[in-house]
Amino acid sequence: MSHSAEHWDKVYAGREDNALTWHEDVPALALEIIRARLAPGQAVIDVGGGTSRLAEALLEEGFGPVTVLDLSKQALEHNRARMGARGEEVSWIAADVTAWEPDRTYALWHDRAVFHFLGDAADRAAYVTRMAQALAPGGLALISTFADDGPERCSGLPVQRYAPQELAAELERHAPGQFTPFQARRHDHHTPAGNIQKFQTSLFRKC
Ligand SMILES: C[S@@+](CC[C@H](N)C(=O)[O-])C[C@H]1O[C@@H](n2cnc3c(N)ncnc32)[C@H](O)[C@@H]1O
Structure with a gap:
């Protein structure tokens, strides 16, 4: 179900961004980490970017080129339309990240x-393979998930929860020696309705 574009198109259809539990007006943590680690001109891909403001914020701050990939065409079209002229600067890719063939590196x-x-180990393996293909040597992977004490479901779907060390072990299982963890943080996301969701965000370097 998590691979179903129909599911995600329905989730996004006719909903204001504020009705999405994961919505952030400003993707502050990602921006903070990216500002500290990246220079303008270095390519970024936001995988499952949906209607996130990250692409727009990065372009406004002079970062980019920026690509946003998502299963949901509905979300991509919504994001592009909201961005107006800036939307033309983004590469939009409608695809399943576990099956996508990157044609450049980031x-x-x-x-x-x-x-x-991704509840199936085969899907997680495919994801890590795509990530390894898509990242240039020395490239960074910034991955936020529900933490091990976070919610058990999101958007009506079951999720896998990770402590930072569990996420690092999962990447290591699927791509031994390829991703070195070097920064991790536990943090709270305040949903638009005012609830708190426990997240973890980890940064890895591709060896
Ligand atoms: C919980 S939302 C998060 C959206 C965005 N990252 C944010 O922080 O606002 C999950 C997003 O992942 C997308 N998605 C789910 N499974 C996917 C897959 N296998 N490949 C690509 N996108 C996927 C959904 O369409 C949705 O936009």
Whole structure:
């Protein structure tokens, strides 16, 4: 179900961004980490970017080129339309990240609340393979998931929850020796309705 574009198109259809539990007006943590690690001109991909403001914020701050990949065409079209002229600067890719064939490399892979939907080990292996293909040597992977004490479901779907060391072990299982963890943080996401969701965000370097 997490691979169903229909599911995600329905989730996004006719909903204001504020009705999405994961919505952030400003993706502050990702921006803070990216500002500290990346230079303008280095390519970023936001995997499962949906209607996130990250692409727009990065372009406004002079970062980019920026690509946003998502299963949901509805979300991508909504994001593009909201961005107006800036939307033309983004490469939009409608695809399943576990099956997508990257045709270029990126300096940074960003995923907020996508990997945690992958309940099958084969899907997680495929995701890590795509990530390894898509990242340039020395590239960074910034992955946010529900933490081990976070919610058990998101958008009506079950999720896998990770402590930072569990996420690092999962990447190591699927790509031994390829991703070195070097920064991790536990943090709270305040949903638009005012609830708190426990997240973890980890940064890895591709060896
Ligand atoms: C919880 S939302 C998070 C959206 C965005 N990252 C944010 O922080 O606002 C999960 C997103 O992942 C997308 N998604 C789920 N499974 C996917 C897959 N296998 N490949 C690509 N995108 C996927 C969904 O369409 C949705 O936009």
